[in-house]
Amino acid sequence: MLASLLLSGLLALNPFRPALPVPFVAPAAAPVGSIDPCRIYGSIYLETDPNRRSYCFATVYLEPDEAFADLLVYQEDNKLFADKAGFWYQTPTRDFADYVLFVTDKRALADFYIYYTKSRSFAGCRKQ
DSSP, rough: HHHHHHHHHHHHOOOSSSOOOOOOOOOOOOOOOSSSGGGOOOEEEEOGGGGGGGGSSEEEHHHHHHHOEEEEEEOOSSSGGGOOOTTEEOOOGGGGOOOOEEEEEEEEEEEEEEEOOSSSGGHHHEEO
């Protein structure tokens, strides 16, 4: 019994096998602006705590002017109607959200810029 245990341990460690070279794989760096704001819709939770920034999908900046925003957002009252780009239903908790976005006050740190519109027909993505 002890001999079979030692033999199985020796085979598991296998000190006689030549070491295989591990190929070097460089980490793929995401290009700047790789997050497409046109694909974000549904239930959204806006995070403002900087300590939870790493848990968020993207970083957004609330643009004060409509002309410079990448995405015009209309706040829906019902989650079922938030089914296209620019239609967001804001959830009160992050657990029920489709996307968690961090809101920054520095424009240079944001992945994209949003502007809240009052008209449902103006909501949507601006193609560059």
